[in-house]
Amino acid sequence: MKFTFSLTLILLYAIGFTFSQSTSNWIRVTSNSEDIFKETIQRNASYVSLSVVNSKIFHNSNWWSSLIGKNRSAFYTINLSAIYPDGKKVSDRRSSKPVVIEKKSIPIEIGWSQTLVNELPTTFSTLKVDITLGYNSEDGIDKIIGIVSELSATLPPLAPVQASLGAVSGVKLLLDELFNKNLAANYLSSNNEIMASSQNQLQPGYYVIFGEKSSDAYQTFKNNSNKLKWNGIELLYDNNAINNVNYVVILLTAKSKLFPVKDINIVTNTELPWAKFYIEANTIIDNFNSLKDSSEVVTSVREKISAAKGLLDNDPTYIFTEKEDIHLTLRDYLTKKYVSKKAKLVTQPDIFLPIN
Structure with missing residues (x-):
């Protein structure tokens, strides 16, 4: 709303x-x-x-x-x-x-x-x-x-x-x-x-x-x-x-909010520096097609999310509560996307612990 x-x-x-x-x-x-x-x-x-x-x-x-x-x-x-x-x-x-x-x-x-x-x-x-x-x-x-x-x-x-x-x-x-x-x-x-x-x-x-x-x-x-x-x-x-x-x-x-609805569209239509890293993390998961790459994918996604959060925290455009909402929404979105993608490759997917 x-x-x-x-x-x-x-x-x-x-x-x-x-x-x-x-x-x-x-x-x-x-x-x-x-x-x-x-x-x-x-x-x-x-x-x-x-x-x-x-x-x-x-x-x-x-x-x-x-x-x-x-x-x-x-x-x-x-x-x-x-x-x-x-x-x-x-x-x-x-x-x-x-x-x-x-x-x-x-x-x-x-x-x-x-x-x-x-x-x-x-x-x-x-x-x-x-x-x-x-x-x-x-x-x-x-x-x-x-x-x-x-x-x-x-x-x-x-x-x-x-x-x-x-x-x-x-x-x-x-x-x-x-x-x-x-x-x-x-x-x-x-x-x-x-x-x-x-x-x-x-x-x-x-x-x-x-x-x-x-x-x-x-x-x-x-x-x-x-x-x-x-x-x-x-x-x-x-x-x-x-x-x-x-x-x-x-x-x-x-x-009270610049983004009434928080989803991946927040970053797909902007050129803000922090948005780029969330997009790159999303692309890495899109290209994840082999179980042998699981560990590397998790590491890369975590690094991208960490870099994105660092830039977002220092962005003067948003109030603190909205920065937190944006990060948590995109982090959870990427987490669920990774789990869903891996579930198609194995019967019992590993647990992907999101970055805090």
């Missing part, structure tokens, strides 16, 4: 006339998909994926041209930082396309949709998610941000292999440089952590974070969170669309 669940974060920021800001905590909202939230996020026992689903910018004044200046554009960035128990840290940063804000009180659809994290095992101590609404502080920088956004859209999501190597994308380096050199600046920001601790880790569901120059602006939403609902397209309050604030929709999904 395949276990999955989803978590969507909707981050909304009401634009004010000053650069002071207030952001709410993550507020749980209802949805039309509550029946899918049956599993809980567990450290070292889940795989998480994170995607940008949608993003909008809204302003209800001329703050953009008056306070920040002409020829300025707004854009969202998401910075991810995973920290592991051994001290290893991996981070990534992506951006939306820049959008010129005009003197119109209308929401602007940015159209940013991208998978940022793909099936990352929850072996990390914490995964920090920082989302900011930024702007270019120098003329012409919006063109550079546009190029960075295009590059960002072509990059693969943060995956276990990248995390294990501690690799950093060129897009993150470019974005970091823009902000470090003050060529771009943050207007609003919000941050949270996934798997920070067992006490405050996020659980399945839809959440919303509000931001304003004062908490008074979103206090009604916070006090009446039971009236908030995500319908898959937009955020509703008391069944009315909220269109006078900025928001980013983030989809966080997780599942």
Whole structure:
């Protein structure tokens, strides 16, 4: 059985006339998909994926041209930082396309949709998610941000292999440089952590974070969170669309198994190094046709299984329990196949002791 669940974060920021800001905590909202939230996020026992689903910018004044200046554009960035128990840290940063804000009180659809994290095992101590609404502080920088956004859209999501190597994308380096050199600046920001601790880790569901120059602006939403609902397209309050604030929709999904069914097909359709040794062990048994080769076949199969397990144990792609399930399933499969093959050659087959 395949276990999955989803978590969507909707981050909304009401634009004010000053650069002071207030952001709410993550507020749980209802949805039309509550029946899918049956599993809980567990450290070292889940795989998480994170995607940008949608993003909008809204302003209800001329703050953009008056306070920040002409020829300025707004854009969202998401910075991810995973920290592991051994001290290893991996981070990534992506951006939306820049959008010129005009003197119109209308929401602007940015159209940013991208998978940022793909099936990352929850072996990390914490995964920090920082989302900011930024702007270019120098003329012409919006063109550079546009190029960075295009590059960002072509990059693969943060995956276990990248995390294990501690690799950093060129897009993150470019974005970091823009902000470090003050060529771009943050207007609003919000941050949270996934798997920070067992006490405050996020659980399945839809959440919303509000931001304003004062908490008074979103206090009604916070006090009446039971009236908030995500319908898959937009955020509703008391069944009315909220269109006078900025928001980013983030989809966080997780599942407890990458392979719901464990069988030989796990290794026949992959090029992973450990899979090759299980396949070679399987081939050795397929070619076992003479009793005089029994001892040699057993030795060779055990060596292949041992090599496969060693590589599998060090593969960052899987959580520990699934590694054990994969190994035990394939070991037992090969054991039974050998016994069955030898039974056709002798009346009383020897006992083949599997490797532990």
